Amino acid sequence: MAYEDASLAQGNVVTVYRESLRLRLERFPWWFLVILLVTALTALIITTKSTYTEAFSFIRAGLSVTIMTTISAYFIALTLGMITGLGRISRNVVFKNLATFYVEVVRGIPMLVLIFFIALVLVPAVTSSLNTLGERLSAAGLGGLGAFFSSVTNKGVPMQLRAVIALSVTYGAFSAEIFRAGIQSIHKGQMEAARSQGMTYGQAMRYVILPQAIRNVLPALGNDFISMLKDSSLVSVLAVRDITQVAKLYAGQTFRYPEAYLTLAVLYLSMTMLLSLGVKVLEKRFQSS
Amino acid sequence: MSEEENIIVIRDVSKWFGKVQALRKVNLSIRRGSVVVIIGPSGSGKSTLLRCINHMEVEDEGEILIDGQQLPRSEKLINAIRADIGMVFQHFYLYPHLTVLENITLAQRIVRRRSKEEAERIAREQLNRVGIGEKADSFPAQLSGGQQQRVAIARALAMNPKIMLFDEPTSALDPEMIKEVLDVMLDLAKAGITMVVVTHEMGFARAAADEVVFMDEGQIIEQGEPAMVFDHPRHERTRFFLSQILHK
Numbered sequence: 001m002a003y004e005d006a007s008l009a010q011g012n013v014v015t016v017y018r019e020s021l022r023l024r025l026e027r028f029p030w031w032f033l034v035i036l037l038v039t040a041l042t043a044l045i046i047t048t049k050s051t052y053t054e055a056f057s058f059i060r061a062g063l064s065v066t067i068m069t070t071i072s073a074y075f076i077a078l079t080l081g082m083i084t085g086l087g088r089i090s091r092n093v094v095f096k097n098l099a100t101f102y103v104e105v106v107r108g109i110p111m112l113v114l115i116f117f118i119a120l121v122l123v124p125a126v127t128s129s130l131n132t133l134g135e136r137l138s139a140a141g142l143g144g145l146g147a148f149f150s151s152v153t154n155k156g157v158p159m160q161l162r163a164v165i166a167l168s169v170t171y172g173a174f175s176a177e178i179f180r181a182g183i184q185s186i187h188k189g190q191m192e193a194a195r196s197q198g199m200t201y202g203q204a205m206r207y208v209i210l211p212q213a214i215r216n217v218l219p220a221l222g223n224d225f226i227s228m229l230k231d232s233s234l235v236s237v238l239a240v241r242d243i244t245q246v247a248k249l250y251a252g253q254t255f256r257y258p259e260a261y262l263t264l265a266v267l268y269l270s271m272t273m274l275l276s277l278g279v280k281v282l283e284k285r286f287q288s289s
Numbered sequence: 290m291s292e293e294e295n296i297i298v299i300r301d302v303s304k305w306f307g308k309v310q311a312l313r314k315v316n317l318s319i320r321r322g323s324v325v326v327i328i329g330p331s332g333s334g335k336s337t338l339l340r341c342i343n344h345m346e347v348e349d350e351g352e353i354l355i356d357g358q359q360l361p362r363s364e365k366l367i368n369a370i371r372a373d374i375g376m377v378f379q380h381f382y383l384y385p386h387l388t389v390l391e392n393i394t395l396a397q398r399i400v401r402r403r404s405k406e407e408a409e410r411i412a413r414e415q416l417n418r419v420g421i422g423e424k425a426d427s428f429p430a431q432l433s434g435g436q437q438q439r440v441a442i443a444r445a446l447a448m449n450p451k452i453m454l455f456d457e458p459t460s461a462l463d464p465e466m467i468k469e470v471l472d473v474m475l476d477l478a479k480a481g482i483t484m485v486v487v488t489h490e491m492g493f494a495r496a497a498a499d500e501v502v503f504m505d506e507g508q509i510i511e512q513g514e515p516a517m518v519f520d521h522p523r524h525e526r527t528r529f530f531l532s533q534i535l536h537k
């Protein structure tokens with residue numbers, strides 16, 4: 001009897017083990033393994049094949065521009081998005097309409113077109129109106145201030161800065177919607193409780209609603225950063241020397257297309273994979289707390 | 290009864306939500322230190338009346354006097370008055386991202402402008418008062434419903450309110466937790482805090498209430514001492530309502 005029981009128990013253990021192995025095999029992220037392999041293979045080619053080594057070192061020069069553009073545009077976009085998100089839910093009619101106008105306009109225009117428009121139409125328009133203002137000020141006897149405004153020339157605003165402005169404006173509208181959704185996901189009882197204690201709307205927002213809302217949207221904001229990194233490649237159309245632009249230049253000079261674009265693609269892929277891993281870790285950490 | 294004795298005076302207050310009239314010319318005076326229990330069927334305007342008292346809703350007609358002062362229309366002054374009126378909700382509405390202690394110190398610090406030390410001292414005092422001093426560093430999600438509601442009461446008390454409003458404070462609780470919250474409320478009643486309580490806990494009303502108010506369809510139908518209203522209701526609607534909640 002005892003013997004039988006033991007063997008039966010053993011049999012169960014084996015099947016449980018087998019099942020868990022199968023489950024594990026099914027759950028294993030094979031796609032990720034393939035990406036790792038491709039990345040590793042490309043890295044190997046880059047270190048061994050001279051044309052690839054050359055392409056890589058050429059393209060690498062654009063890395064700091066890509067990273068700086070992404071990071072600075074991202075943080076400006078977050079600020080802009082937070083303000084606009086608050087505007088979208090504001091009871092102030094002017095604030096609300098301004099915010100909605102901005103979001104809807106940006107959402108209705110392709111990003112590429114927006115980048116051209118902001119960098120080549122909006123920025124020059126702003127500088128020229130600053131110049132006019134400067135002239136008026138000088139004429140009105142405010143020489144110092146006038147001279148300053150007049151000195152802001154179109155050329156004085158470098159393309160990389162325009163690219164950052166364009167990306168910020170575009171992503172500001174995206175993250176505004178994330179913030180708005182985050183704030184609206186917080187139960188209205190939270191605002192009621194805070195207001196019933198005598199907090200102003202602003203205090204309730206700052207100390208009660210936003211901390212909860214931001215925690216909820218952290219993964220979405222993280223994904224926005226990843227999208228921003230990818231979309232930063234669009235600024236190459238402004239001849240800003242990010243990795244896409246230098247890859248394009250390299251390909252144009254040497255006609256080595258695989259070298260240029262495989263390297264470029266794998267470069268983006270390894271950065272975004274790393275970042276999305278980071279976002280997942282972030283997500284897990286906030287879920288458990 | 291002189292006017293000064295009444296800490297809350299509600300005169301001819303009406304309130305509409307679109308086409309729905311939630312309050313119809315409500316008149317009610319509440320003496321300082323008294324406990325008033327409001328009962329009535331769902332949708333009769335009980336919550337709306339409470340929310341008008343601290344101006345979470347603004348009445349469309351009539352006036353409400355707190356301590357002889359008409360409720361102001363300016364945001365700033367309203368905030369000051371709200372700080373003096375504690376409110377306890379059916380679903381607690383604790384701040385989930387803050388610890389119990391922080392829940393109780395937040396408004397003390399930013400509205401009352403108390404120092405961290407003072408706010409924490411008061412918070413611990415109030416937590417002990419509601420019997421959960423040891424939970425100061427927990428997060429709301431780690432507490433039972435009854436404990437959360439007691440934290441919510443401590444949070445309101447820490448502001449030194451002149452008036453405490455309770456909107457069905459026990460109706461979201463499991464039966465075994467109702468008593469611990471009602472016991473705390475009974476203590477407050479004995480301590481002489483002015484309380485306006487929407488509840489259908491008859492036991493609490495009989496033990497603590499100076500007055501029971503029955504509302505229906507936005508009107509006060511009758512009011513009086515608990516024994517009067519519960520045992521000898523004068524109106525048919527009151528009788529019907531009481532028979533319904535007693536048979537549940």
Ligand SMILES: Nc1ncnc2c1ncn2[C@@H]1O[C@H](COP(=O)(O)OP(=O)(O)OP(=O)(O)O)[C@@H](O)[C@H]1O
Pocket residue numbers: 306309310311329330331332333334335336337338
């Ligand atoms: N914010 C609002 N918007 C629209 N209608 C509302 C609002 N608040 C309350 N009402 C309506 O006003 C009436 C009174 O509601 P109130 O919440 O005061 O009733 P109550 O007596 O508290 O009911 P319950 O016992 O269900 O809580 C109801 O018809 C309700 O639908």
Ligand SMILES: [Mg+2]
Pocket residue numbers: 335336337456
């Ligand atoms: Mg209600």
